[in-house]
Amino acid sequence: xxxxxxxxxxxxxxxxxxxxxxxxxxxxxxxxxxxxxxxxxxxxxxxxxxxxxxxxxxxxxxxxxxxxxxxxxxxxxxxxxxxxxxxxxxxxxxxxxxxxxxxxxxxxxxxxxxxxxxxxxxxxxxxxxxxxxxxxxxxxxxxxxxxxxxxxxxxxxxxxxxxxxxxxxxxxxxxxxxxxxxxxxxxxxxxxxxxxxxxxxxxxxxxxxxxxxxxxxx
Ligand SMILES: Cc1cc2nc3c(=O)[nH]c(=O)nc-3n(C[C@H](O)[C@H](O)[C@H](O)COP(=O)(O)O)c2cc1C
Numbered sequence: 688x689x690x691x692x693x694x695x696x697x698x699x700x701x702x703x704x705x706x707x708x709x710x711x712x713x714x715x716x717x718x719x720x721x722x723x724x725x726x727x728x729x730x731x732x733x734x735x736x737x738x739x740x741x742x743x744x745x746x747x748x749x750x751x752x753x754x755x756x757x758x759x760x761x762x763x764x765x766x767x768x769x770x771x772x773x774x775x776x777x778x779x780x781x782x783x784x785x786x787x788x789x790x791x792x793x794x795x796x797x798x799x800x801x802x803x804x805x806x807x808x809x810x811x812x813x814x815x816x817x818x819x820x821x822x823x824x825x826x827x828x829x830x831x832x833x834x835x836x837x838x839x840x841x842x843x844x845x846x847x848x849x850x851x852x853x854x855x856x857x858x859x860x861x862x863x864x865x866x867x868x869x870x871x872x873x874x875x876x877x878x879x880x881x882x883x884x885x886x887x888x889x890x891x892x893x894x895x896x897x898x899x900x901x902x903x904x905x
Contacts, residue, residue, distance in 0.1 A: 722769070723769050735766065739771070739781065743772065744790075748870040748876065749829075757889060759885065760889035761893075773802055786826065787821075792832065793832030795838070797838060797841055797842055806849040821855050823854065825858060827888055828859075828865040829885055830842040834871065834872065840863075843864040847864065860890070860891035867884075868881035868884075
């Protein structure tokens with residue numbers, strides 16, 4: 688029988704979120720409209736890279752991974768990182784980003800409906816086709832799932848497939864297809880190794896994005 692985790696009470700969730708945000712040292716513009724964080728070396732400038740980290744999360748697990756991805760990306764000089772829930776992403780967030788990292792909880796062995804709707808909206812709301820407006824942006828995926836082997840890799844691969852269909856350059860770290868965490872049963876929540884994998888993914892995305900940007904400016 689699958690153990691489905693219900694959302695935490697709102698008060699507890701918001702206290703946890705504040706602790707986590709303070710811990711990674713993010714500068715939040717607003718918790719509902721998203722957070723913006725820059726590496727110590729500076730803000731968004733012509734020489735900086737912009738990375739959008741976006742996710743869906745009901746019970747907070749995927750959100751924790753997202754924050755670790757942000758911390759990893761932020762550890763690379765001149766990276767400007769925006770953290771938003773998928774439903775909050777605007778056309779400007781998407782098109783001004785050099786890289787997009789997408790995270791989803793596993794729902795029935797695949798990405799959640801919210802994340803799939805986000806990708807569908809690349810066309811319905813943002814009109815990426817036929818110009819392939821996301822072409823040559825860097826992409827990566829992360830996921831959390833209740834069980835050890837019940838859809839995390841499929842979830843990351845379907846996220847990467849949507850990116851490949853948009854002619855993006857996909858990368859991984861933390862695992863073969865991205866960073867993932869098991870959150871229920873014998874492995875409740877997110878452990879230190881899973882957080883380290885998410886940070887590694889964020890860092891690699893930032894490093895590869897700098898290479899792609901440097902190569903495309905010649
Ligand atoms: C509707 C639903 C379907 C789920 N299906 C799966 C599944 O197929 N495989 C799995 O490993 N976990 C499944 N889970 C568990 C979630 O993926 C897991 O608890 C995840 O960490 C939740 O992420 P969140 O805390 O960011 O909301 C499901 C949860 C829900 C609510």
